[in-house]
Structure formats: C-alpha cells, structure tokens
Amino acid sequence: MKNKLDGVEEILLMGPGPSCIHDSVYEALGLKTLGHMDPYFIDIMDEIKKLLQTVMKTHNRMTIPISGTGSAGMETCFVNLIERDDPVLILINGVFGQRMQDVATRLGADVDSLEFEWGTPVIPEKVEDMLEKKNYKIVAVVHAETSTGVRNPVEEIGDLLRGKETLYLVDTVTSLGGIEVAMDAWGIDVLYSGTQKCLSCPPGLAPVSVSDRALDVILGRKTKVPNWYLDVSMLTKYWGGETRVYHHTAPINMNYALYQSLFLSVEEGLENVFRRHLECHNMLVRGLDDLGINMLVSPDFRLPMLNSIHIPEGVDDAEVRSKLRSNHKIEIGAGLGPLAGKIWRIGLMGHTARKENVTRVLTALKEVLNK
Ligand SMILES: Cc1ncc(COP(=O)(O)O)c(C=O)c1O
Structure with a gap:
C-alpha cells in the first residue's frame, strides 16, 4: 500500500503561518510520550509556564498553553470572561478582529465594535471617545493583525x-x-497566542495568560463558564497547585515541542530574536523595492513578521503563488477579505526569519515575475 506521507516535502513556509520549524523542535515531538500525570511531565509543565511568563513578560500565575490552536485561545479568553449582556468593545481592522466580534456575539455579549480601514492601525483617540460614552467590561484588540500586516498600538x-x-x-x-x-x-489582563507563528512550533497549542484581576472576575461569575473544556477555573487545577487534578489528557508531545521552541527563543535572547526579525524585514523591504514592489502598510505600523505587499499590476495572483510553490518550494500567503487579489503576505516568523530565506524568496519572486 502506498503511504501518502511519503509525499510530504519540505516547503519553505513564508506565509502567514505556520512557519518553519527548527529540527530540535521536530525531535522534541518525536520523544517518548509520558503520561499526563507523570511527575517528569509535570516538571516540564512547570517549566513551560515559566518560559511563557518570560516570553510574555508577565508574572501571572495563570499562564498556560490551552490544548487547541490560536482560536481556542481566543475562545478561552472570551468564554471565561463574558456573561450575557456584558458590554464589550472590539477594535477591528482585519479578519481576526472580526473573529473576536463573532466569538463575543455568540456568547451573548452586548458587543460594540470600532472599525478601521484594513491596512491601517487602530486610532487610540477614537477608542478614548468610545470609553467616555460607555463603561465596558472588556476592550479587545489584535496586536499583530495577520490579515493586513498592521501592528496595532497596544501599549497606547x-x-x-x-x-x-x-x-x-x-x-x-x-x-x-x-x-x-x-x-x-502594558496593563494587559488577558492574552492569548498560538504556537505556529513566531514561536515556530507546529500548530496545536494556544498559550494563554490571565491576570489575578481577571481571574477574580472569572471566579466571581454569576453563571458557570458555558464551555467545560476551556473553563480556566478547572484548568488551573491541572496546571497549578500542590496536587494536580486530571482535567483532560494534555497533548504531551506538542507540549514537548512548545517547551523546546520557547527554550530556543529564551536561549537566543528575546532582544536578539526581535532584532533578527527586524533585520530580515528590512532586507525584504529593500529587495522588494528593487523589484518595484510596494508595501501595503505605512512604515510606523508595519509588522516585521508579516509583510503585506501590493501585487504588481497585470500579474496573476494565484499563478505566481502556485509557481513559487511548485518550482521553488516556497509558500507565501494570499490576501483575505477586501485585500484578496490585491496583496500577498510574506511571513518572516520565528525560524523562517533568516537572511538566506529572504534571499531565496526575493530570487524566486524575481524569476517568476520576469517569466
Ligand atoms: C492574529 C490571529 N489571531 C487568531 C488566529 C487564529 O489562530 P488559529 O488559526 O491557530 O486557530 C490567527 C491565525 O492565523 C491569527 O493570525
């Protein structure tokens, strides 16, 4: 019988995620599976929590990876905090702000949204105006809007x-x-992430952190969290405390992989990791400029790890991406929503953010566009 997996080839992942993965992370995935209550695995869980606290720059005790992808992290944050008719403000300038709005609405919140043009950042003054009119229980925003390549002013x-x-x-x-x-x-109370972008781990876990203040709100709810699997009050009993209480069978090998990817980032030094992303981004922007290709986002709000670029006039979007994939083994991302057919998204995330990859994508783009 032919094994389908024999056909999986190495693709240079330069799209919006997943990103390339370091060999040591793949090796971690292949280690022997331990039991989810095994004392050695519990030690690894404790180390994952500490590494996540370091990478997120937080002291929050409730800092754990949720079993599920980034969207499970999003659901966790909203489902634990929202009770029916709670006033929530969502700031939207792309697909993932829209997804937050959908999630909060499904939970019965009283959702207001403030929308900004895709490709531009959230404007804090407009948020301030909204805050003067109404007392919100939650204000939610996407830091790095992957659908556009915009960095939102989260600190402001x-x-x-x-x-x-x-x-x-x-x-x-x-x-x-x-x-x-x-x-x-930055005064963030609840934060979620995913493993498959700049942490350079396969998709499958969603790091989440909850401040003590937000945890008090969760523990003081009038109604039960309507989702059993993502209930933070139950998850804390498995991930913290003296005695661990079984909640669900943690994806053991994915947690090994997350541990290893966090270990690599912390060992390299976060400042060095950020600099590497920025240098690769600058190199890419210069190279694209030489090819006559422009960026979508203004320099002050560009993300180094997600570069949205205008598709040159007269060029077939899908054909170029398909040739990059088949002839050069490179994946780049298409535009979404109103930007579909107008932009490409080139990811420089985590282990992908290396100069040789920038050279490779620029060379490949030049060849495909010249043909
Ligand atoms: C900003 C942002 N939020 C949420 C998600 C959802 O994550 P996932 O696809 O891992 O569920 C993504 C995925 O690309 C994202 O880029």
Whole structure:
C-alpha cells in the first residue's frame, strides 16, 4: 500500500503561518510520550509556564498553553470572561478582529465594535471617545493583525484603560516571540497566542495568560463558564497547585515541542530574536523595492513578521503563488477579505526569519515575475 506521507516535502513556509520549524523542535515531538500525570511531565509543565511568563513578560500565575490552536485561545479568553449582556468593545481592522466580534456575539455579549480601514492601525483617540460614552467590561484588540500586516498600538490603548475596571484582552497570536509583548507593563489582563507563528512550533497549542484581576472576575461569575473544556477555573487545577487534578489528557508531545521552541527563543535572547526579525524585514523591504514592489502598510505600523505587499499590476495572483510553490518550494500567503487579489503576505516568523530565506524568496519572486 502506498503511504501518502511519503509525499510530504519540505516547503519553505513564508506565509502567514505556520512557519518553519527548527529540527530540535521536530525531535522534541518525536520523544517518548509520558503520561499526563507523570511527575517528569509535570516538571516540564512547570517549566513551560515559566518560559511563557518570560516570553510574555508577565508574572501571572495563570499562564498556560490551552490544548487547541490560536482560536481556542481566543475562545478561552472570551468564554471565561463574558456573561450575557456584558458590554464589550472590539477594535477591528482585519479578519481576526472580526473573529473576536463573532466569538463575543455568540456568547451573548452586548458587543460594540470600532472599525478601521484594513491596512491601517487602530486610532487610540477614537477608542478614548468610545470609553467616555460607555463603561465596558472588556476592550479587545489584535496586536499583530495577520490579515493586513498592521501592528496595532497596544501599549497606547493600555494607557487609556489604566485605572479603569475594564479588562484589556489582547490577541498576540502573530506578535508573540517576534516583537515585544510586555503583558504586565502594558496593563494587559488577558492574552492569548498560538504556537505556529513566531514561536515556530507546529500548530496545536494556544498559550494563554490571565491576570489575578481577571481571574477574580472569572471566579466571581454569576453563571458557570458555558464551555467545560476551556473553563480556566478547572484548568488551573491541572496546571497549578500542590496536587494536580486530571482535567483532560494534555497533548504531551506538542507540549514537548512548545517547551523546546520557547527554550530556543529564551536561549537566543528575546532582544536578539526581535532584532533578527527586524533585520530580515528590512532586507525584504529593500529587495522588494528593487523589484518595484510596494508595501501595503505605512512604515510606523508595519509588522516585521508579516509583510503585506501590493501585487504588481497585470500579474496573476494565484499563478505566481502556485509557481513559487511548485518550482521553488516556497509558500507565501494570499490576501483575505477586501485585500484578496490585491496583496500577498510574506511571513518572516520565528525560524523562517533568516537572511538566506529572504534571499531565496526575493530570487524566486524575481524569476517568476520576469517569466
Ligand atoms: C492574529 C490571529 N489571531 C487568531 C488566529 C487564529 O489562530 P488559529 O488559526 O491557530 O486557530 C490567527 C491565525 O492565523 C491569527 O493570525
């Protein structure tokens, strides 16, 4: 019988995620599986929590990987905090802000949204106006909007919320491990991420951190968290405390992989990791400029790890991406929503952010476009 897996080839992942994975992370995935209550695995869990606290720059005790992808992290944050009719403000300038709005609406929240043009950042003054009109339980924003390549001013929005009861919820799926995320200093109460972007681990876990203040709100709910699997109060009993209480069977090998990818980032030094992303981004922008290709986002709000570029006039979007995939073994991303057919998204996330990869994608693009 032919084994389908024999056909899996190595593709240079330069799209919006997943990103390339270091060999040592693949090796971690292949280690022997331990039991989910095994004392050695529990030691590894404790180390994962500490490494996540380091990468997120937080002291929050409740800092754990949720079993599920980034969207499970999003669901966890909203489902634990929202009770019916809670006023929530979602700041939207791309697909993932829209997804937050959908999740919060499904939970019966009283959702207001403030929308900004795709490719431009959230404007803090507009948020301030909204905050003057209404007391929100939660304000939520995406730090790195993967659908457009925009970095939103998370720190400035955090300043607007300082001293208020409002909880600040931030999506760091694409930013964590690629640019600075300073959860405590920026006043973020709840934060989620994913493993497959700048942490350079396969998709499958969603790091989440909850401040003590937000945990008090969760523990003081009038109604039960309507989702058993993602209930933080139950998860804390498995991930923390003196005696661990079984909740669900943790994906052991994915946790090994996450441990190893966090270990690599911390060992390299976060500042060095951020610099590597920025240098690769600058090199890519210069090379694209030489090819006559322009960036979508203005320099002040560009993400180094997600580069949205205008598709040159008269060029077939899908054909170029398909040739990059088949002839050069490179994946880049298409535009989404109103940007479909207008932009490509080139990812420089985690282990992908290396100069040889920038050279490779520029050379391949030049060849495909010249033909
Ligand atoms: C900013 C952002 N938030 C949330 C998600 C959802 O994560 P996942 O696809 O891992 O469920 C993504 C995925 O690309 C993302 O980029």
